[in-house]
Amino acid sequence: MKIKESKELKKLSESLKLTEGENSEIIINKGFEVELFVDSPECWDVSIIEHCVSSENHSSDLFKRCFDVYPSSTQWAWFRSLKTIGDGDCPECGGNLEIVDHNYKMVRRDWDSEPEYETISKDEECTNCGKRVFTGIDD
């Protein structure tokens, strides 16, 4: 799992002088340590505050455990809104994407030959939340 990219993650990381990747790793590791997170799709696209409410953990205690200080009120607000997602490519939940469609264009080299087809884009769908991701392929 990882922490979903967001402006809150960026601001919190800057305030703690960490990269977003380091910050994400610390939070995920500590969350597992206190058994707040489990590595399953139920924990994808869930905010820290939702994790804490459902497990009776206090989010400021989790913050202290992660960074060894108690948060300022702005840091606390950013921290609580962070979401855990899976390691896959779905931008919403971190689930895995599966190609559901390819789009082609016909390319005719000359009038005497058979036309050829080139892939110009693909549609993928998240196997967890069903989000569609469209990717154009540049020439």
Ligand SMILES: [Zn+2]
């Ligand atoms: Zn998804």
